[in-house]
Amino acid sequence: MPNRLADATSPYLLQHADNPVDWWEWQPEAFEEARRRDVPVLLSVGYAACHWCHVMAHESFEDEATAAYLNEHFVSIKVDREERPDVDAVYMNATTAMTGHGGWPMTCVLDHDGNPFFAGTYFPDQPRHGQPSFRQVLEALAEAWRDRADDVRRVATNLRDHLRQPLAAAAAPIGADALDAAVRTLQGELDAERGGFGGAPKFPPSMVLAFLLRHGSDDALAMAGQTLEAMARGGIHDQLGGGFARYSVDAGWEVPHFEKMLYDNALLLRAYAEWGTDVGVWAAEGIADFLLAELRTAEGGFASALDADSEGAEGTYYVWTPAQLTEVLGPEDGPWAARWLEVTETGTFEHGASTLQLREDPDDLERWFDVQRRLRAAREERVRPARDDKVVAAWNGLAISGLCVAGTLLGVPSYVDAAEAAGALLWRVHLVGGRLRRVSRDGVVGAPAGVLEDHGCVAAGFLDLLQATGETVWLERAGVLLDGALEHFRTDDGGFFDTADDAEALIARPRDPSDNASPSGLSSMVHALATYAALTGSGRHSDAAEAALATVAPIAGKAPRFAGWSLAAAQAMLEGPEEIAVVGPAGPDRDALALAARRRRGAVVVVADSARDDVPLLRDRHPVDGRPAAYVCRHLVCERPVTDPSWL
Incomplete structure (x- = not known):
């Protein structure tokens, strides 16, 4: 019989709707019920494409005795x-x-106020490798709640106080010296043999x-x-269907963890397109086609x-044996x-x-394209991985930017068309009141409610739509989101909280300036x-960007791998950023x-037939002698226009 999650909108929660566990969604009534019964709250957090979430669900949450x-x-x-x-962040x-x-x-x-007194990740159904079973953990926690209430209260209070500690004060702006230092730090962490940073x-x-x-x-x-x-030539890249898996379990990009996330592919789409080499174009087109398909x-x-x-x-959907390849392609191909x-024959997986890896370009590309097509068609006959079909505002903002x-x-208008349709959906459906x-x-x-990343990523996506389409409605819509974020998310030191000032109050208000996935x-x-x-x-928006960037300077200096997006913004802002109006x-x-x-890279570019007042960067920008011209500007102050692309 379905539990309370049967009415959820999240595909992940719906995966647990038939568990014998009497699940609640996150809501005040769950804590009221725990207080009424005088029992602790068990909070389980995961997501639909999480492999070990599925394992723990099968081992424990689907087990009648554990659920009881x-x-x-x-x-x-x-x-x-x-x-x-x-x-999740708290x-x-x-x-x-x-x-x-x-x-x-x-x-x-958690206790009845949401304060945690125990935390962990995956627990097996049986003791394994020195780790207790989930049932053993539950029994120990129930006993502690019943017999050692003072200890539970002390741990919960101390941890709550720790979570509420403020971040360090803002530092100086991130200048050229700091950016150069970040490059040197990254050089020290580079895997010089296999690319990427760190190990497996x-x-x-x-x-x-x-x-x-x-x-x-x-x-x-x-x-x-x-x-x-x-990465493009490794097993982390789907050599048949395009797109990238979440990560590689090894240091050589050979064997991935096979889930494919929208945010990864949206970010990689932009990176490969901006890289612009032959391999970059091939990988970017594959990612974009994967997103659309x-x-x-x-x-x-x-x-x-x-x-x-x-x-x-x-x-199982993605891996092959030699025999399977021969069965599909024949004894020669x-x-x-x-x-x-x-x-x-020995395999690289299980x-x-x-x-599938493609460490070199095949010696016959026409033959390769035919082989790729036939293998892709054969793979379509396999059981497909499930899709988490909820639309997350932030990640769709990233996809919009990548596609634009x-x-x-790459000169593919259909990618921009798809981005525009996604932007229209976000504005039509996700803006409520x-x-x-x-x-x-x-x-x-x-x-x-939307959190800070939703406002930032969607606003950035809308601004990329303006640059790709010239439609000023996207500038207006981005302004609405940014003004809302400045009103509801800012901190006293110029940074931002991750939740709005009128959002649901948790035991701590999350604030994390570091990049993660x-x-x-x-x-x-x-x-x-x-x-x-x-x-x-707008000086107001420029000042807000500079003040926010200063708050991430300590992380950028110590751990640039966790501040890449801030460093990319700082690099562009060091140049002004460059503002380029192309008219004609x-x-x-x-x-x-x-x-x-x-x-x-990093330039803001708008294109129009002639000067326009609805985009200030285009104001008073005219063709030169009837020919298209490009104005390279900083802070809306422009150099002499150029008409030859080689001068840019």
Whole structure:
């Protein structure tokens, strides 16, 4: 019989709707019930594409005996971290404070006021590798709640006080010396043999790569190029269908964790398009085509993720044996494909299967394209991974930006059309009473309020739509979101909280300026504010961007891998940022000027037939002798116009 989650809008919660656990969604009534029964609250946080979330659900939450114990001794709350990033952030901070590490599924036990006194991640159904079973953990916690209430209260109070400690005071602005120092630090962390930073597991450093490309020094470009090429040719990249998996379990990008996330692919789409090499164009086109084919929803938005699992196991949709290749391709093309894709008899994955890699360009590209098409068609007959089809505002903002950049740089208008449809959906569905909501599904908006990253990423996406389409409605809409964020999210030191001043009060108000899997709310706001200022000349928005950027300077100096998006913004702002107005009659000459302008990484570019007053950057900008002209400006003060793309 379905539990309370049967009415949820989150696909992740719906996955647990048939559990024998008497789940609650995150709501005050759950804590009231725990207080009435005098039992603690068990909080379980995960997301739909999380492999170990599925494992723990199968082992424990689907087990009748474990569920019965939970129902008797706890009130259990299930949270989708992608739907409620505010709840996730608070309790992930608690988990890392208590255990030294974090991850999902996340398991916390709380008192009736929401204060945690225990935290962990995955717990097995049986004791394993020195780790207690989930049932043992539950029994110990129930006993502590019953017999050692003072200890529980002391731990919960101390942890709550720790979570409420303010961040360090703002530092100086991030200048050229700090940016150069960040490049040197990244050089010290570079895997010089395989690209990327650090060891296994290895995540795509999308935002760091954006910074390195914008920095533009030989060392920065070499690091970015090596990493982008290694990822594109590795098993983390879907060599048949395009798009990238979440991360590589090894240091060589060979074996991925197979879930595909919208935010990863949106960020990588932009990075590869801006890199612009042959490999970059190939990877970017594959990502964009993957987004449109696999993640686009009927309403025009983009779904959150594809699962890692199909047929009850991870990766089965994506891996191959030599025999399978020969069965599909025949005795000549099968071994040929196996050689180029590094599919071996021993395998690189599990059960003798291999991930697909393309470490070199095949010796016959026409043959390769035919093989790729046939393998992709054969793979379509397999059981597909499940799709988490909720539309997250922030991640759709990133997708809009990526598609706009790729569409204009690669000359594919359909990418911009898709971005515009997603933008229209966000404005039509996610704006409720003038305020941004975080998620929707099947065109119906969810209850959770938009957090800071939603405002920053969507505003930035709208500004990229202005630059790609010339439609000023996107400038107006971005202004609405940015003004709302400045009113409801700012801190006294010029930074930002991650939740609004009128959002649900949690035990601590989350504020994290560091980038993680996706840009932080602060770094996304800096990008949007700086771009808006470049387009309009607004000193208020420029000042807000500079003040916010100063608050992340300590992280940027000590750990640039966790401040890549802020560093990319700082690099652009160091240049002004560059504001380029391209005006003149449509045609090949204007297109060539616009493309040259857009290849100046970090520049803000608008294109129009003639001068316009509705975009201040275009005011009083005219063609030269009837020919298209480009005006390179900083703070709306422009150099002499140029008509030759080679001068840009």
